[in-house]
Amino acid sequence: MRTTHRLGFALVTTLLSSAVVAGAQSGGSSFDLSIKNMMRGPEVYGREPQNVRWSADSKWIYFSWLEPGSDWRLASKPFRVRAVPGAKPERVTETQMDSVAPLLDQGRYSPDHRSRVVSSGGDLYIIDATAGTTRRLTQTLGVESNPIFSADGREVYFVRDNNVYAVALDGGLVRQLTDIRAAGAGAGGAAATGGRGGRGGAALADTGQRGALERQQRELFNVIRDRLHDDSLARATQAARAALQVRPLNLMTGERIGSITMSPTGRSVLITTVIPNDRALATRVPNYVTESGYTEEIPGRTKVGDYQSSSRVAFMSLPSGAVHFLRVGDGGTQSAVRVLGWTDDGSQALLFSTSNDFKDRWIHTVSGDSGTLKLLDTLHDSAWVAGPCFGCGGWYDGGRRVWFVSEADGYAHLYTMAADGSDRQQLTKGKWEVDGVSLPGDGKDFYLTTSEPSPFEEHFFRMPVTGGPRVRLTAKAGGHAAVVSPDETMIADVFSTSNRPPELYVQANRPAAEAAQLTTSPTKEWLAFDWIKPEIVMVPASDGVMVPARIYRPKDMHASANGSAVLFVHGAGYLHNVFNYWSSYSREYMFNQYLASKGYVVLDMDYRGSAGYGRDWRTAIYRWMGGRDLQDEVDGSKYLTKQFGIKPERVGMYGGSYGGFMTLMALFTEPKYFGAGAALRPVSDWAHYNHGYTARILNFPDKDTLAYRRSSPIFFAQGLEDPLLILHGMVDTNVNFEDSVRLTQRLIELGKKGWWLVPYPVEDHGFVRPDSWTDEYTRIFNLFETTIRNGKTAAQSAAALGGPN
Numbered sequence: 001m002r003t004t005h006r007l008g009f010a011l012v013t014t015l016l017s018s019a020v021v022a023g024a025q026s027g028g029s030s031f032d033l034s035i036k037n038m039m040r041g042p043e044v045y046g047r048e049p050q051n052v053r054w055s056a057d058s059k060w061i062y063f064s065w066l067e068p069g070s071d072w073r074l075a076s077k078p079f080r081v082r083a084v085p086g087a088k089p090e091r092v093t094e095t096q097m098d099s100v101a102p103l104l105d106q107g108r109y110s111p112d113h114r115s116r117v118v119s120s121g122g123d124l125y126i127i128d129a130t131a132g133t134t135r136r137l138t139q140t141l142g143v144e145s146n147p148i149f150s151a152d153g154r155e156v157y158f159v160r161d162n163n164v165y166a167v168a169l170d171g172g173l174v175r176q177l178t179d180i181r182a183a184g185a186g187a188g189g190a191a192a193t194g195g196r197g198g199r200g201g202a203a204l205a206d207t208g209q210r211g212a213l214e215r216q217q218r219e220l221f222n223v224i225r226d227r228l229h230d231d232s233l234a235r236a237t238q239a240a241r242a243a244l245q246v247r248p249l250n251l252m253t254g255e256r257i258g259s260i261t262m263s264p265t266g267r268s269v270l271i272t273t274v275i276p277n278d279r280a281l282a283t284r285v286p287n288y289v290t291e292s293g294y295t296e297e298i299p300g301r302t303k304v305g306d307y308q309s310s311s312r313v314a315f316m317s318l319p320s321g322a323v324h325f326l327r328v329g330d331g332g333t334q335s336a337v338r339v340l341g342w343t344d345d346g347s348q349a350l351l352f353s354t355s356n357d358f359k360d361r362w363i364h365t366v367s368g369d370s371g372t373l374k375l376l377d378t379l380h381d382s383a384w385v386a387g388p389c390f391g392c393g394g395w396y397d398g399g400r401r402v403w404f405v406s407e408a409d410g411y412a413h414l415y416t417m418a419a420d421g422s423d424r425q426q427l428t429k430g431k432w433e434v435d436g437v438s439l440p441g442d443g444k445d446f447y448l449t450t451s452e453p454s455p456f457e458e459h460f461f462r463m464p465v466t467g468g469p470r471v472r473l474t475a476k477a478g479g480h481a482a483v484v485s486p487d488e489t490m491i492a493d494v495f496s497t498s499n500r501p502p503e504l505y506v507q508a509n510r511p512a513a514e515a516a517q518l519t520t521s522p523t524k525e526w527l528a529f530d531w532i533k534p535e536i537v538m539v540p541a542s543d544g545v546m547v548p549a550r551i552y553r554p555k556d557m558h559a560s561a562n563g564s565a566v567l568f569v570h571g572a573g574y575l576h577n578v579f580n581y582w583s584s585y586s587r588e589y590m591f592n593q594y595l596a597s598k599g600y601v602v603l604d605m606d607y608r609g610s611a612g613y614g615r616d617w618r619t620a621i622y623r624w625m626g627g628r629d630l631q632d633e634v635d636g637s638k639y640l641t642k643q644f645g646i647k648p649e650r651v652g653m654y655g656g657s658y659g660g661f662m663t664l665m666a667l668f669t670e671p672k673y674f675g676a677g678a679a680l681r682p683v684s685d686w687a688h689y690n691h692g693y694t695a696r697i698l699n700f701p702d703k704d705t706l707a708y709r710r711s712s713p714i715f716f717a718q719g720l721e722d723p724l725l726i727l728h729g730m731v732d733t734n735v736n737f738e739d740s741v742r743l744t745q746r747l748i749e750l751g752k753k754g755w756w757l758v759p760y761p762v763e764d765h766g767f768v769r770p771d772s773w774t775d776e777y778t779r780i781f782n783l784f785e786t787t788i789r790n791g792k793t794a795a796q797s798a799a800a801l802g803g804p805n
Contacts, residue, residue, distance in 0.1 A: 006346075019259035031529040031598065038590040039773035040640060042769045043072050045586055049504040050076065051494050055102040056132045058485035059083055060491045060517070062092070062104055063504060063588050066411065068523045072770060083490055083506045085516035094213065094586050102134055103127060110149045116146040117156050124158055126169070137167055147526060151264040151346050155680050156173040162257045164269055177262075177318055178269060179248040183255065194782040247321030249314070254278060257309065261339040263368050267345030268361050271314040277307035280664055282323060289761050300733055305701040306692040313337045313351070315371030326373055328353045329362050338391055342368070343399030345362030348419060350402055352391055353709070358384040358696040364403060365419065376421045379406055383619035384696040386574070388412040388435045388611070395419075396443050396465055403446070403465075405434055411614045414446065416465070427467040428452075431614065439465070449482070455548070455612050456536055456579040460491070462509075479581025481585035484509060496582035498550075499531040510540025519593040532593050536578060539632070539639045547632050549639075552592045562599030563647075564788045565640045567633055567674075569655030569662045570604065573621065573697075577604060591777055600784065601644055607632035622697060623707040625686065626665035633654065633666060637673040648674040649722075650788045654780050656680035657735060657765065664724075664743075665714035678725040678780040681735050681765055684743040685712045689735065717746045724755040725783045727776050 023214065031037070037044065047066040054061060061083050064076040076091040092100075102125035107118035109129070116127050122143035126135040137156065138144050144165075147158040155166045157177070164177045217224045236460045250258075251273065258272035280529070283300030302308070315322045326338060328351060338603050340350040340363075345425050349366040351373075364375040379385055388414055393404035396416075403416045409426070412433040417424040428434055428450070435458065436449035448461045460482040461470040474480040478497040485491070496502040501522060507515040520527075534550035541547050554561045568588060570577040583589050592602040606612065607629040608620035620628045640646045651674050653663045660682025667677045686694050687708050698707040709715055728740040736758070744757050758779060760772050767773050 002551065014469075015549070015566070022495050027417065031113075031525040033590075033594060035591070035594065035777050036303070036770075036774045038594065039587060039777060040770050041587055041773065042066075042073060043069060044523055044526045045501050045590075046523070046526075048330055048502040048521065049079075049494055049519055052481075052483050052494060052504065053390060054083075054483065054485045054490075054492065055080075055100075056103045056127065056129070056488040058490060061504065061506065062100070065089065065504075065519060065521070068521060072768075081504070083492070086504070087518055089504075089519055103132065108148045111153045117149060119145045119147055119158070133650070137172075146260065146262070148262060148264055148342075150266055151344070155266070157262040157264075157622060159260045159262075162229055163261065164260060164262050166266065177246065177266070177304055178260075178316060179246050179321060179508075180257065180260075180271070181248050181250050183251055183253040218497075220484075246319055247323075249316065249321065249323050254650065255312075259339060261342065263342050263346035263349070263351065264344060267318050267346070268368050269316045269373065270349055270351075271316060272339065273312045273314070275310045275312065277309055280307040283736055285731055285733055298731060298733060300736065304691045304698075306691065308691055313339075313353075315366060317371070318585050324371060326366065326371065328364055328373065329355055329360065340393045341395055343395050343419075345399060347399065350395060352393060352404075354385060357699070358386075361385040361390075363402070365402075366600060374421065375415060376402065377404065377406070377415075377424070379408060381407075381615070381619070383622035386696065387411045387615060387618065388433045389437060392437050394439065396439055400463075403437070403439070405437060407615045410616060414448065416467075424525055425467065427463065427739045428462050428470075433612065433614065438484075440484055441676060447482075447484060449480070451612060458579075458581065460493070471511055473509065473511060473513070474515075475505075476515065477580055479579065486732065488763075498580050498582065499533045500711035501582050501586070512683060531590075532596070533580075534592075534604070536580070539603075539636055541632055541635045543628075543631075545608075547605055547607065547635065549603050549605040549636065550578050551604075552596040554596050554599050554601065557593060557597040559597050559599055561601065561644070562789055563645075564599070564650040564652070564784070565601040565603065565646045566595055566784060566788075567636050567640075567646065567651065567653045568602060569607070569633065569653060569659035570610070571655060571659045573609045573625070573629075573658040574611050574618060575658075576606065576610060578606040578610075579612070587773060587777070591781075595781070595784070597790070598781075598785075601640060601646065603640060605636050623699065623704065623711075625697060625711040625740075626662065626669070626713070628712070630662060630665050631671065633662060634670050634673050648673045651680075652676045652784045652788045656677040656681070656682075658683070660726075660735075661713060665716070667722055667724055668713050668716035668719040671719060674722060676723040676725075678727065678783055680727045680776065681732055682713070682726065682739065682743075683735050683741040685714045687712065687743075714743055714746055717743065717752070718750055720747070720750075720752050720755065722754070723783060723787045725779060726755065726757045727760070727779065728757070728784060729760045729765060731762065731771075732764035732765045765772060778789060 021657055046068055049063045049065045051064045060080050062080045065079045066074060066076055078097045078538055079089045080092050081087045081089040088140055102118050102120040103122055105118035107116035109116045112229040115129050118125050123139055124137040124144045124147050124399060140152055142160045144158045144160050146158050149156055155168050157164060157166050163180050166175045166177055169735060172454050217369040250273060255273050255275045258274050261270045270640050280302045282302050285298040285300050287296045287298050313326045314323050317327055335520050337353040342349045346368045348368055350362040353362050359381055361379040365374045365376055387407040389405035395402055400419055401416055402465050405412050406415050413426060413428040415426050416432050432451045434448055434450050438447045446463045449458055449464060450461060451458060453459055457477055458479040459472055460474045460480050461472050464469040478495055483492045489509055490508050492504045493505045495505050503513040503517055503521060504519040505517050532552055534552055537549055537551050538546040577583055608617055609629045636650055637651045640651055653666050653674055655663055660679035661677040663677040664682050666674050683689055686698055701708045726740050728737050730737045740757055
């Protein structure tokens, strides 16, 4: 058996070099469809235009990008392009970017809307909204951030070194408004006046032998009485002086500032903090390939259910500095608090918070005068609260109304209500989701990014703040990420389709306007290839639900079917990947076509738990990851059998992260539907993953042991029957390499054969180096070539690779 195992491993490694060959060419394309070439990634399909911003005059679009064919090691650079059809992008130097950066920032407007204040490069600037001129307010070594105008427009409030300051616009006087100190910093106020003599201004003892001596001294000596009088005056003067200064807020040991949000009135400030738990035990990730030649440790994260950080939210009154801590939610059990903003007049702030068990969400207002809380909206979910645009919200209509996105009806939609909590209105409705909301310009319209036309598309809409019909502004089928120009006449749109990566377009801000392409990101060779537009098919699930999937067929690549199929499983769990626009799985998109060119049918499903289909789809995996989601993949295998006559033992599976976890669960718990699998950076035991993600879905490991046990592949490893390839980066700070090491030991102790662990010593969770990508996907391809393609049963394939007889 051992000899067979070694021979199987030798067979796989021998095939590593043979798989990197030119694939099927299409239409005379010069693109080399080989694993090595595809795994160059952005060197061939290009960099997406990012950080899109408009110049103040709405004539230029600035963005981060790189020219086609740029080396994978290069970071994106600043570019700009005129907002007219036919314009060509031009590189912007760092010096030019430094000078123009303040003008690109949205910032906060003054009460009269004639100017805005921005933080750029750590300094503050005032921008004249009409003339576009710039006035610099600060030039310091510190970092000034979060600037806003005072309600009267005479000052700018900002944050520096975790304290709030004010700078007067008429003379530049800078005042410190808060005194927030880390634990161990000096005590607040001036030192006590010591006076003369050993006791100085200390209180006198009135009893006992010492009190008797002190009374005698006061009786006998004028000098003592004079000293006591002077000390009393000094203390009174010090107290009066201290009353004019802001009271210091001393943080607890280890506590750090999360955010500081100043009221435009200058009379109050909201402060959120994070308090680490010193009992928490963080993982340590060994780094073996180092400059020093010594193994070094990378600080890691805590594990789910371990001692967690807590948070506080403080309301500070100014100028006194008096603080009281707010108890949001059901009595201070919030896991996180966000300040969604103050009204323009500073009369109220908006708070968004969630409970420690992730099942409740609250929206409160906070009075700017007293810090009094008022509950506006609650959302409870028996699973966990989340969804698209979770945490989106703000004020509009001069602070008379608030808006927010909620899954209250099962889909993420836009709601509004009066500031007192009355007149709650749902402005959007349907079996689709709101993914983004903005309220620019004069505040008369909401701009929405939604999936209203189809769950497989993203489009940009305009809608009056009062509700009513939405106007669709983007026309082409695909995915749109749009940014409106300052004058609201134009739209910069990063648009993609399923077979073309995102490019920057510009169009007029009106329905059905013609969009002009301004960037071309892939190489000419890549563009010349006839890339598949994967058809979206609906797979019938065992519970009667139709599950969307992308399909890649050999005939789409002008190839002959080989009788085998592969299921690709996307990661993250809650992620959308079945749509008619560009996937974040760009290399896998190409690799799936490579598999199709070799005769494999490839199916890529948005299994239950994926994003894009509402609350019930999102929470279908509650308390059982590897339950309903895995059954959808099993139904995918059945679909391949029914539609293409592919036997279950000739169906393979691969995926990374959550997709790797699903591959393990498939081979361990449903082996009769699969013939082989490649698990990339897989979670093998959810009790070892992080808290924020896992506790939402599986609750806490010490309180819901069933959820963790039935969701963790390591407890089902005895079910392995088919060839399994595990691939994992050794410096993975997300899913630690420890997960695959622990699973390895479990497989050894179970006496399992026909499995391999391939470590990548320098790679984190997301691989970076093309050579690592090439090695990884070559091994995945060879696994399928030597198992499911050869027509043998699963048992025969496993035996050939060193598995059980």
